[in-house]
Amino acid sequence: MxxxxxxxxxxxxxxxxxxxxxxxxxxxxxxxxxxxxxxxxxxxxxxxxxxxxxxxxxxxxxxxxxxxxxxxxxxxxxxxxxxxxxxxxxxxxxxxxxxxxxxxxxxxxxxxxxxxxxxxxxxxxxxxxxxxxxxxxxxxxxxxxxxxxxxxxxxxxxxxxxxxxxxxxxxxxxxxxxxxxxxxxxxxxxxxxxxxxxxxxxxxxxxxxxxxxxxxxxxxxxxKLGRKQLTLQLQAPVAALPDALARYGLVPSADGSELTYTYDSQGERTGITALLTDLAAAGLRFRDLQTSQSSLEDIFVDLVKDAR
CATH class of the missing domain: 3.40.50.300 (P-loop containing nucleotide triphosphate hydrolases)
Incomplete structure (x- = not known):
């Protein structure tokens, strides 16, 4: 064009x-x-x-x-x-x-x-x-x-x-x-x-x-820049995450009842599939999950951030 x-x-x-x-x-x-x-x-x-x-x-x-x-x-x-x-x-x-x-x-x-x-x-x-x-x-x-x-x-x-x-x-x-x-x-x-x-x-x-x-x-x-997040609501809270899950960078909620996984679109299929498999192997069960994606506003705010 x-x-x-x-x-x-x-x-x-x-x-x-x-x-x-x-x-x-x-x-x-x-x-x-x-x-x-x-x-x-x-x-x-x-x-x-x-x-x-x-x-x-x-x-x-x-x-x-x-x-x-x-x-x-x-x-x-x-x-x-x-x-x-x-x-x-x-x-x-x-x-x-x-x-x-x-x-x-x-x-x-x-x-x-x-x-x-x-x-x-x-x-x-x-x-x-x-x-x-x-x-x-x-x-x-x-x-x-x-x-x-x-x-x-x-x-x-x-x-x-x-x-x-x-x-x-x-x-x-x-x-x-x-x-x-x-x-x-x-x-x-x-x-x-x-x-x-x-x-x-x-x-x-x-x-x-x-x-x-x-x-x-x-x-x-x-x-490219839009972050996606998967939030897992666990059946039972966890006090600490197993070492086998460390590579996913999971962020637990304050009470340990939820885990948040942040990923990009390129890693969506393999990342989520592997995570769910490893969660089951670690004996962690979830009762619900939800996904969200960052908006253009989120991306804009990240781009214009700089130290003052």
Whole structure:
């Protein structure tokens, strides 16, 4: 699959000396949903700002659809829609006017039919003649999304798009995101709701202290780093484990009534089968068992941990 965004050696050092990005290289594929995760201050918003032409890089290159963001700014920016974190709209304009104006900023001819589709998709059609100042926070967020889609971009950045919004808007947004991907639009998402990335993303990138520390297909990441646990509830508590079970790294509960076995997907079949065989040979019987698997949030927390 071809890349629609190619980032190479990207750096950003502010006048204060703070290095927000440190040699970031990243390719984002045409038509994928890419989740960019990282703690506060990791560089997510700076990276998005550079790609969208809002922040000037200190070094490196960025190409969008083959266009260099500095050399061929207009062509690159034309391909991009941005939904920022902040609610920034003209309070006195109507919904229809502000969304239509956003399309005109890119030199496109008016297209009322397209604007109507966008407003209907975002449940804004009934509010088209309302002034922005009269809308709720959730409705204003919808207007920002409509403005980003007004010029029919091929890349859509969603920077913390559902922070502080209601459940209805969140569900509407993800339905819209799925439709956009079906139309070939590339979605780059930053979010603190990691369950959204787990549900929606095709690939996940993790940024920490201005460096990309991991880029992986979500499914492969879950297989590779997702821990699985088997918890055995014993028929009778044990005070100590037999030496024959030492190799499994079993963790007993405080009262000795449960044993927890942690394993990865590669060792699932042989590990569990051997464990159950050795438990029986050691005379330990269990009355129930349950399995669990770490979520993307668990994996993310482990990845961004570092000593302070």
């Amino acid at each position: 071809s890349s629609i965004i190619s980032i190479s050696g990207l750096t950003k050092v502010y006048d204060s000396g703070f290095k927000a990005l440190d040699g970031v290289s990243l390719d984002i594929r045409q038509g994928e949903i890419f989740a960019l995760l990282g703690p506060n201050g990791a560089g997510k918003t700076t990276l998005i700002g550079i790609v969208c032409g809002l922040v000037r890089p200190s070094g490196g290159t960025v190409r969008v659809g083959g266009h260099d963001i500095l050399v061929d700014y207009r062509a690159a920016r034309r391909l991009i829609g941005l939904v920022p974190q902040e609610l920034t709209t003209d309070a006195f304009e109507t919904v229809w006017a502000t969304v239509s104006f956003s399309r005109g900023l890119f030199g496109l001819k008016p297209d009322p039919a397209h604007i109507e589709r966008v407003l209907r998709d975002l449940s804004l059609w009934e509010k088209r003649d309302s002034r922005i100042m009269t809308l709720s926070g959730g409705m204003k967020r919808r207007v920002l999304i409509a403005k980003a889609l007004a010029h029919e971009p091929r890349v859509l950045f969603l920077d913390e798009p559902t922070a502080g919004v209601d459940v209805e808007l969140r569900q509407d947004m993800w339905r819209l995101v799925r439709r956009l991907r079906e139309q070939g639009v590339t979605i780059i998402l930053t979010t603190h709701y990691i369950e959204e990335a787990e549900e929606m993303a095709d690939r996940v990138g993790v940024i920490r202290r201005g460096e990309i520390i991991l880029v992986e297909d979500k499914a492969a990441l879950m297989r």
